[in-house]
Amino acid sequence: MTAVRRHVRLTDLANELILAILEFCPDLASLLNASHAHPTIYHLFRAYHNRLATQVLKNELPEEVYTHAGVAFLAGKLTMKNLDNLSLDDISHAVRKITTCRDTGSFHDLDMSSAISVSRLHRKVVDLADVCFRECAETREQNFAPFRNSLTKRQLSKTEQIRIQQSTYLFEILRIFCQEMYVGGDQPQAYYVDLYFKLGELHLNLTENTLAPWEMYQVIAIQSFFRRVLHGFGRDEYRSERVMPGFLSYGIPFLHKAICETDPSERDSFLSQHEQDILEKPIHGIGMVISRGARHTWTRKPLKPLDEYKPFWTGDVAGIRMWKRIEAKQLTMSTDDPVWSDMFDYELLRLEGRLDLWSAALWDDARWEDIEPTLRLPEPECWAGIQHHSEPMEMTFHLARHPDMAWMRHESVEG
Numbered sequence: 083m084t085a086v087r088r089h090v091r092l093t094d095l096a097n098e099l100i101l102a103i104l105e106f107c108p109d110l111a112s113l114l115n116a117s118h119a120h121p122t123i124y125h126l127f128r129a130y131h132n133r134l135a136t137q138v139l140k141n142e143l144p145e146e147v148y149t150h151a152g153v154a155f156l157a158g159k160l161t162m163k164n165l166d167n168l169s170l171d172d173i174s175h176a177v178r179k180i181t182t183c184r185d186t187g188s189f190h191d192l193d194m195s196s197a198i199s200v201s202r203l204h205r206k207v208v209d210l211a212d213v214c215f216r217e218c219a220e221t222r223e224q225n226f227a228p229f230r231n232s233l234t235k236r237q238l239s240k241t242e243q244i245r246i247q248q249s250t251y252l253f254e255i256l257r258i259f260c261q262e263m264y265v266g267g268d269q270p271q272a273y274y275v276d277l278y279f280k281l282g283e284l285h286l287n288l289t290e291n292t293l294a295p296w297e298m299y300q301v302i303a304i305q306s307f308f309r310r311v312l313h314g315f316g317r318d319e320y321r322s323e324r325v326m327p328g329f330l331s332y333g334i335p336f337l338h339k340a341i342c343e344t345d346p347s348e349r350d351s352f353l354s355q356h357e358q359d360i361l362e363k364p365i366h367g368i369g370m371v372i373s374r375g376a377r378h379t380w381t382r383k384p385l386k387p388l389d390e391y392k393p394f395w396t397g398d399v400a401g402i403r404m405w406k407r408i409e410a411k412q413l414t415m416s417t418d419d420p421v422w423s424d425m426f427d428y429e430l431l432r433l434e435g436r437l438d439l440w441s442a443a444l445w446d447d448a449r450w451e452d453i454e455p456t457l458r459l460p461e462p463e464c465w466a467g468i469q470h471h472s473e474p475m476e477m478t479f480h481l482a483r484h485p486d487m488a489w490m491r492h493e494s495v496e497g
Contacts, residue, residue, distance in 0.1 A: 100126055104134055109142040110194075110201050135197035136189055143204055146244045146395065150251035152189050153180065155200050157258035164262050165280045165367070166273075173280060177287040180259060184292070184394060203254075206338040211246040213341055214307050218441055221469075222314030228464050229440055232452035239446055241400050246444055248395060249300035252293065253308075254334045256301065256371060261331060263367035266482025274483060281475070282376040289380040294393035296405030298372075298380065299443035305330065305372045306438040306471055311341055312353065315469035323477040327369040328360030329353065365482050369474035374434065376475075382416050382430070385409060403447035408437060411457060433457060435470040 095103075100123060107113040113134060117127035127134060143151055153160075160183060162168070162176040192200070215238045219229035265277060289295050312329060313322045329336065336356075344352045360366075374381045385406065415430040417423055437443075440453050456462055 097126055101130055101134070105137045105141075107138045107141065110135070110138055110197055113138045131194045132191045135194045136192045139189065139192065139197045139200060142201060144244060144247070146397065147204070147207075147247050147251060149184060149395065150248055150255070151200055151204055152187070153183050154203065154251050154254045154258070155189070155196070156183055157255050159183075160259055161261055162259055162263070164264060165277060165284070168280065170280065170283045173283050174287050176259075177284070177292055180255065181292045181392075203334060206334050206342075207247050207250045207254075209342045210250055210334070210338060211243060213311070214246050214304070214441075214444075215242075217311060218307055218444075221310040221439075223316045224314070224468055226439060226464075226468055228452060228456050232449055235452070236449060239400075241398070242444065242446055245300060245398060245401055246304065248398075249297070249304040249444060250334065252297060252301045252394065253304055253372065256288075257331060257333050257368055260368055260371050263371070264364040265367045265370070265478065266364045266485055268485075269483075274479065278376060278479075281370055282379045284371065285375040285380045291392055292394065294391040295380055295409070296398070296401050296443065297394055299405055299408060300401065301372055302374070302438065303441040303443040305369075307441050307444075308337055308341075309471070310439075312337075312349070319472050320477060320481060323369065323472075323474060324365060324481050325353075325357050325360050327366035327474075327478065328363070329356065330368050330372075331366045332356070364485070365478060367478065370478045373473065373475040381409070382412055383409075384413070400446040400448075401443070404443060404445060404450065407447060407450050407454075408442055411437075411454070431473055432470075435472060436465075438471040439468075 104113060104116060104123070104127070107116060113127075117124050140148060157180075160176075160179045162173070165173070168176070189200075215233065219226050219233055285298075289298050293301075308330060309322075309326055313326060329340070340349060340352055388402065412430065412433060415426055415433050417426045436457060437453075440456075442449075442453055445453075456464055
């Protein structure tokens with residue numbers, strides 16, 4: 083008698099084996115599709131959805147951004163109060179909460195709804211990273227040829243792709259952390275002196291306990307891209323700075339809608355819908371936080387041994403090398419000599435603005451040979467007609483102290 087072979091179906095397996103197979107799904111979409119393949123699988127999915135959601139999300143997100151995504155998801159619980167109401171010790175305590183969240187693990191027993199929220203935000207981060215590489219050299223009204231040539235000559239590396247995603251997540255973490263930070267209004271001089279020192283304390287705490295300096299530079303670089311793609315350099319810099327922190331404070335979902343979902347020809351119209359709400363509030367402080375800050379706080383300083391820094395993520399060798407080159411270049415324009423400081427400060431700000439136009443900290447150090455020749459003196463011809471970034475902290479202080487400037491109340495982003 084011929085033996086009849088019986089094919090083993092997935093649903094014939096023990097439940098633990100089925101669960102183990104489901105845990106190998108590459109992403110949440112695949113898991114959801116698989117869960118509807120058979121009632122037995124769906125029953126197991128419902129019974130163990132937290133376990134499955136947590137594991138499959140780990141499959142979906144690159145290892146290099148998993149912690150970033152976890153802290154960004156939990157950042158709503160970490161929001162710092164407005165600096166007006168905080169002591170220096172309060173600021174240190176608030177920053178330590180981010181560090182604790184980072185160090186104690188990103189996700190714990192997520193439900194499916196939360197995992198889907200994380201996955202959706204990650205897709206927005208990936209989209210913004212893709213647009214960044216394609217359009218980073220373009221600033222609406224101008225196209226910086228050396229930058230465009232570098233992006234054409236050197237294809238995006240995996241480490242650059244990950245670095246852009248990481249900096250976008252870090253931007254979102256800092257944005258949520260500082261979402262209650264508004265500055266200015268009818269305040270005495272002492273208020274601004276106090277704010278200046280509190281911002282310095284915040285920068286030092288962030289870069290000594292939560293981020294390494296090269297990561298802070300990377301956040302500045304991605305913010306510089308967001309600024310360029312939203313406004314470019316065609317508007318008065320103070321007018322743009324009045325509303326730009328408001329746009330940035332809306333975070334990744336808003337930026338994705340403005341940059342990835344809205345046609346460039348309709349972008350100004352989209353932004354103008356939100357501008358009046360921004361103008362009716364005090365100026366937001368996000369531009370002051372994501373900046374080089376007060377003189378010689380965390381940047382423009384001689385480097386320490388690497389093991390004295392506490393990076394958010396430890397694997398960015400090429401990013402560290404680029405940071406060393408950037409900081410070394412800035413130090414050539416830095417002095418404490420009062421006789422020369424004004425001239426050196428002017429040249430230093432020009433240099434930093436041009437480094438930000440390059441979004442230099444986002445790239446592997448192999449691109450430095452494309453960047454460095456454009457930073458030499460006397461000024462290369464490539465800068466003819468090219469505008470670059472200004473220091474947002476200085477401008478925000480000016481705008482906060484002069485809230486009665488008429489154009490703040492009446493001008494729109496469309497001019």
